[in-house]
Amino acid sequence: MAIVWMVVGSLMVVVPFLLFDNPIDPWPSIIAGGIGGTLFVMVFVFYVLWKTPFSKLVKVVSVSISLIAIVGTVISWTTMYEMSHFQQSLLKSIRTSIGYTILQDCAYGLVLPPLRTYHEQKASAHSPIGKIFLATNRERIHDGFCRVPDEPCYFDIRPLITDSVVTLTMVDSVAHGDKDGFANANGLRGRLQVSAVLTEKGVRYERQN
């Protein structure tokens, strides 16, 4: 009879575990297996205590200890789940914050010197701001991309230059943005994207995702 109980219990754990098996995230499978296992333990313990001639005190103490263990297990699993996912979202937000700060710094490093140069020009030799941007950042622009020295390659900066407006569309290919489905300028999805628009009136900086 014990073997039958063991087989039934194993099936109640193994089947949901395998049904929800995920090679990346272990939580769905262990939660499914854990629910099956908890139901089994409750039924089994109550069956044994009911069918065995124990004293009333033993039954009450056993049921109480079993309930404490089950409630403890549920609290422990829930807290661990919440805590690990909280840390996951925390790391995501830290990475996004770092990416945002670096992109903002890159943008201002690229656009403020041309803005200054533009307004320092003499009226006799007045060049448009787009032209000054190109001249100032000539060494940094290759194949339509801006390369900022000392910054990792996953920062994708694409300038769109006209005479009066320079638009920098910047994507951090690692950091997550607000919307997972957002289509980024470099073909990725859901990544942090900001834009900096330079005109003669200054820089307008905007977070797009």
Place this chain on the structure above:
Amino acid sequence: MNDKTEQPNPDRITEFSPGTIRALIIATCATLLLVFLPYSNRDRSPSPQTFAPPQIVAAGVTVAQSINDFQGMPAERIRLRMRLSLLVSLLVGFVIAPVCVFWTWRFLQLKKLEPGKSDEKKNKHLAAKALMIVAGILLMYFCVSNVSSAILSPMVYNTLKLDNLMDRHRNAILQDLADIDYRAKQYLALPRELGGGYHSFKSTRDSRAERWVTLEELGLSAETKNGTYSIVTVKDDTLLVLKGVGKIPLADGTLPTYEFRSSQILSIPAKVN
């Protein structure tokens, strides 16, 4: 004890009966298995997930995956060995240990009520006790680790959330200060007719009064949801010292205060064709 005059006590002989020895061997083998199973991997180092409660292993995997994501690496597939070990720990904790403990307990209770004291019954009794002890240790480990984790982990979680709140608060203030810094640099670059100071942090709103630019003139508010900000000093139009005071008090009751030194951005000489 005089061997010639006293008869040996039959109860003492049964302590070393085949049933007792068998029970001891089972208990010893089970203990050795428990000790050496974590070393069964190739590099002979103990595998932490072998006996760790499954929720702790899963939490560890989630955090490890987040670190990979943070570094821009793709999510790593969980090894089959780890998935099997999670399944085994679930089976041990929820099925094998409880069935062994409660069923042997039931067996011992029923045997206790049966009349007669045969050797065979005593042997079964001892084997059941040995099994109950081993399974009981496993069940106790599983229950104690879960109940202690249920008591401790909410406290850890709350501390973590509080620390994170303070970190976010600090980062928000520093981000606000960085925004002010960028606006100040732009103010230096823009001419007066476009609302800038053109090489100077002096205010352009009132040309008669000799005063430094204010945050309002930079187009910013001195107070945000994160804190209150002010320009502390301006030195020779090249250095701006900003001060930010947070709104959430620190553990000692004081408000967090940060100073931000901003240097004037240098104009890179451009060759305009």
